[in-house]
Amino acid sequence: MDDLSTIRSEALSAVSTATDLAALEAARVAVLGKKGSVTGLMKTLGGLAPDQRKEFGAKVNQLKGEIEQALDARRSTLGASELASRLNSDRVDVSLPARPEGQGTLHPIGQVMDEVAAIFGEMGFTWADGPDIEDDWHNFTALNIPPDHPARQMQDTFYLPSRADGTPMVLRTHTSPVQARTMLNPDVHKMLADGGSLRIIVPGRTYRIDNDATHTPMFHQVEGLVLDRATHMGHLKGCLVDFCRAFFEIDDLPLRFRPSYFPFTEPSAEVDIGCSWKDGELRIGAGDSWLEILGSGMVHPNVIRNCGLDPAVYQGFAFGMGIDRIAMLKYGINDLRAFFDSDLRWLRHYGFSALEWPSLTQGLGR
Ligand code: DAH
Numbered sequence: 001m002d003d004l005s006t007i008r009s010e011a012l013s014a015v016s017t018a019t020d021l022a023a024l025e026a027a028r029v030a031v032l033g034k035k036g037s038v039t040g041l042m043k044t045l046g047g048l049a050p051d052q053r054k055e056f057g058a059k060v061n062q063l064k065g066e067i068e069q070a071l072d073a074r075r076s077t078l079g080a081s082e083l084a085s086r087l088n089s090d091r092v093d094v095s096l097p098a099r100p101e102g103q104g105t106l107h108p109i110g111q112v113m114d115e116v117a118a119i120f121g122e123m124g125f126t127w128a129d130g131p132d133i134e135d136d137w138h139n140f141t142a143l144n145i146p147p148d149h150p151a152r153q154m155q156d157t158f159y160l161p162s163r164a165d166g167t168p169m170v171l172r173t174h175t176s177p178v179q180a181r182t183m184l185n186p187d188v189h190k191m192l193a194d195g196g197s198l199r200i201i202v203p204g205r206t207y208r209i210d211n212d213a214t215h216t217p218m219f220h221q222v223e224g225l226v227l228d229r230a231t232h233m234g235h236l237k238g239c240l241v242d243f244c245r246a247f248f249e250i251d252d253l254p255l256r257f258r259p260s261y262f263p264f265t266e267p268s269a270e271v272d273i274g275c276s277w278k279d280g281e282l283r284i285g286a287g288d289s290w291l292e293i294l295g296s297g298m299v300h301p302n303v304i305r306n307c308g309l310d311p312a313v314y315q316g317f318a319f320g321m322g323i324d325r326i327a328m329l330k331y332g333i334n335d336l337r338a339f340f341d342s343d344l345r346w347l348r349h350y351g352f353s354a355l356e357w358p359s360l361t362q363g364l365g366r
Helices: 002-017 021-032 037-047 050-089 108-122 177-183 186-193 233-248 301-306 323-331 336-340 344-350
Strands: 133-135 169-171 198-207 218-228 255-262 265-278 281-284 289-299 315-322
Touching: 002 021, 002 037, 002 050, 021 037, 021 050, 037 050, 108 198, 108 218, 108 233, 108 323, 177 198, 177 218, 177 301, 186 198, 218 233, 218 323, 233 255, 233 265, 233 289, 233 315, 233 323, 255 289, 265 315, 281 323, 289 301, 289 323, 315 323, 323 336
Parallel strands: none
Antiparallel strands: 133 169, 198 218, 218 315, 255 265, 265 281, 265 289, 289 315
16 A cells, blocks of 8 residues: 555656656656556556455556546646747747848839830820720721731731621731820810820830741830920920930930831931940940931821821821830840740849839939
8 A cells, every 4th residue: 555655646746746748758657657656566466366456456547547637637738838938939930031032023124114104204204005906997097007008918917806896906016006096085185175285105015927036926115195286396306315315324325317207107207326336246325337226207197187186286296116125225135035035044134123213313224
């Protein structure tokens, strides 16, 4: 009996003083393990007379149950406090970025659109939009491009199935249809009648069946349109000189206006910027060579008339240029197709910081 009460008090005290789960497990093994004190008592049962065995066996079993209960209770207390202290020390810092910071970049096309918008924004232009899937009338007819004009031919244009009402549809071949969409807007008619001036730029996607190092089936343009009662060719020239010098960040960049032809302008001019070639490398700026970068002209009276306005009252200028092309020239990118390959190494090299918004006062590009 003495044995029992000693074993009992020692076992219960080992359980209650165990300070962690490992110490508690050691206490359990010391009592209930293969060589444990209670296990030892169980082993003696076989050598007892049946009567004694029954009586002593019941006591040992009761002791075993008591100790197991104490173990369970202590285990759950220690388990809860260990969990609490782990939760306390293993903090998850939710402010840590899941990925390394600063890995993403702005695509050069988006960057150049923003640079262009920053410059024209300073001149009072707003950004206008139109659909990529355009009807034949806005893309061609409204812009004074007759049905037999080569620009309509299958090799240039992606033709789509006609709409249910029979309207022929295309993927727009230029951003110019947004000129017509804007000039047709009754709010714009009212603004012009009130003596206002229309100034929009239209950056966006354009499509032609073409594919080589300098042409892709999808590319980008920015259109510009100014219309009111007084805008003349001098404004066209001043506006585009200012734009090109600001965009290329070269104050004395020479420009050349060359007579040209577009169905939607009269007169029309193509604009070249000065450049030079040294060891096969292009340098933009005063030099002995010229690079064509945009088309422009005074809006053709037929276009103004097609949009429900009187060409005897309103006049203005328009221009259009390839965003991809001016991005390639400014940032020294020589294969247009790389723009659309989504190669992360290329994007990291040519991409821009998303945190630096282009502006004329803070700086446009890098
Ligand atoms: N739409 C012409 C093109 O895609 C570019 C252009 C030239 C637009 C002259 C104009 C313009 O608005 O006046 O080649």
